[in-house]
Amino acid sequence: MKIEQIYTGCLAQGAYYIVSEGEAAIVDPLREIQPYLDRLAKDNVTLKYIFETHFHADFVSGHIDLSKATGAKIIYGPTAKAGFDCVVANDGEDFSLGKIHVKVLHTPGHTLESSTFLLKDEQGKPHCIFSGDTLFLGDVGRPDLAQKAASMTQEELAGLLYDSLMNKIMPLPDDIIVYPAHGAGSACGKNMMKETVDTLGNQKKVNYALNQPDKDSFIKAVTDGLQPPPGYFGMNVAMNKQGYDSFESVLHKGSTPLTVDAFEAAAESTGALILDTRDPGVFYKGFIPQSINIGLGGDFAPWVGAMIVDVKQPILLVCDGETYTDAITRLSRVGFDNVLGYIEGGFESWLNAGKPVDTIERIDAAEFAGMLNVNSDTIFDIRREGEYTAEHIENAYNKPLLYINEWIKDINPAEHFFVHCAGGYRSMIAASILQARGYRNFTEIAGGYKAIAETNIPRTNFVCPSKTLKL
Structure with a gap:
């Protein structure tokens, strides 16, 4: 048995790669699937399952493309309603993977379909949980994201989350490893630790949410101080539920080089937002007027989502060198698929063409x-x-x-x-x-x-x- 955490710092997101006896599973994959396909080929294993802990709000998962490419089944927990073929598992249902087993624990609260996947090793011993947004390290999932869809208040969802944690998670052995979907920096929680792996026993000691004296105290603690979620969250949920264009088609469309004149014409005719991804220390010295600077060197994708909000917004890129590929990839992870192209030659080509330039003091x-x-x-x-x-x-x-x-x-x-x-x-x-x-x-x-x-x-x-x- 092999378990690998594939952590993406920009999104503070953890996907998981599991292998046993030539069969593999991936939990909560990212949008671009080629790295997973390469890994499967390298290890000479067959992808059997794609486990989704819930319909994610902060990123677009690669579950659909990955299933199409491999034939692997997409597994959701109870109550999930998707616009594509998937297995909606029963609470307690068991899935075999080589010599190990993955058991579905329905843990609603963050969302109604939220589930935790309990992995049992070759001897049938509980080894770890893939807790999604139900249990983080130092925190639990925010209970306010699914209010509208569930026709419930955040307090009611927090009550469901309490029951899930107390009845499904807390009784598990202390030596179980906790593999969460997110770490510090994610907007899906408010008090996450910088560590990305821990034991359940330690979380029982240090996690404030797991140490509340009663249900009412838990509800108050986890709902107190919640800030409004980023505006793009709901659109990402819809894409994860209903489907999306393939990543390859999004990358191909966005990787269109535009001359200075074509770039300028596209900005004027489409109302596209000019997104300058250069370092702030370079941007302020000179940029295309009306550009928005969100540098690739920081938490690029989450800040794009928070600032631009509408995933359908047309975008024109200003990048250094060949970094447009990275920009398009990271934009697609949060659902911004409408990249029209990038200015060929970067900002220097605009400057050399004698076009207007702006600066920041x-x-x-x-x-x-x-x-x-x-x-x-x-x-x-x-x-x-x-x-x-x-x-x-x-x-x-x-x-x-x-x-x-x-x-x-x-x-x-x-x-x-x-x-x-x-x-x-x-x-x-x-x-x-x-x-x-x-x-x-x-x-x-x-x-x-x-x-x-x-x-x-x-x-x-x-x-x-x-x-x-x-x-």
């Missing part, structure tokens, strides 16, 4: 410290609320990037402000959005709070309610 932390008056200047700290409350510049406002569409309308365009994040990645996303929408009276801080903390700028952890964004 950016200064380093030392310059910022030399000119800042904390009592009169306006500072927007766009980090998450938890980052801000831990420590921030005195008198800075907390305006999380995730909610820029809420707070941008309250900006006085005549009043100058400074904007920063933790390291400069998110603040350049914000700066590009602000500038694309006509706000130009601001200065972005290179290096973000990490660099600011090395200066003598006054900092505090005191939080004034009027300084934080309330939704």
Whole structure:
């Protein structure tokens, strides 16, 4: 028996590859399937099952393409309703894989079809669980994503999740390994550990959700502080339920080189969003007007989903070298399939053609410290609320990037402000959005709070309610 976690940091997502006696299974595969096909061929094994823990909201799974390519059956837990051929398993149903067995544990709460897959080894001993979004390390799945589809409140779903955990997961042996679908950084939970593998016994000790004294306390704990989910989540669920274009066709369409004139014409005729994937430290020096900068070097796909929201939005890419393939691949993972092409030769070709160029006003932390008056200047700290409350510049406002569409309308365009994040990645996303929408009276801080903390700028952890964004 062999179990391998295939972890994708950009999405904080774990897929799993299982092999026993020439038969294989994959749990929660990513959109692009060629790496799995290559691995199956290399190991000379046959893919028998594709286990899906639930209909994912934060990424598009490769289950359909993988099933078509291999003939493997797609397995969902009870109550799943899909627009394609799959096996909807019964609670407790057992699937053999070589000399091992995988048992379905229906664990609703995150979604109604959510299931945990219990793997038993060659001796029939419980070895591990693939817990999907039911149980994370340090957390449990958020119970608010399926409210509308389930006609239930988040509190009712949290109650279902409590019953699932207490009745199906907690009675399992402590030495069982927990393989979750996500780790720290995913929007599917709020308190996940940085580790991606743990024992159930340790989770029983350290996971706040598993240590609540009763059901009511659990419901309150897991629903407290939940932020609104990214807008693209519902569209990803629909794609995972009903199907999607093959990844190969999406990649082929998006990999269309466009001359400067063709790129400009496409932007004007289609209303496409110009997505510049270069590093923020390069972008600010010169870019195509109206471009949005989300660099490939950071959490690219989740931020595209959070900022652009509509997966059907036409997109034109500005990339370094051949990185357009990586950009298209990562966009497809979160359902953004409508890439029309990329500018051939990158931004340099636009510049050499004498086309209009825009820039962002950016200064380093030392310059910022030399000119800042904390009592009169306006500072927007766009980090998450938890980052801000831990420590921030005195008198800075907390305006999380995730909610820029809420707070941008309250900006006085005549009043100058400074904007920063933790390291400069998110603040350049914000700066590009602000500038694309006509706000130009601001200065972005290179290096973000990490660099600011090395200066003598006054900092505090005191939080004034009027300084934080309330939704």
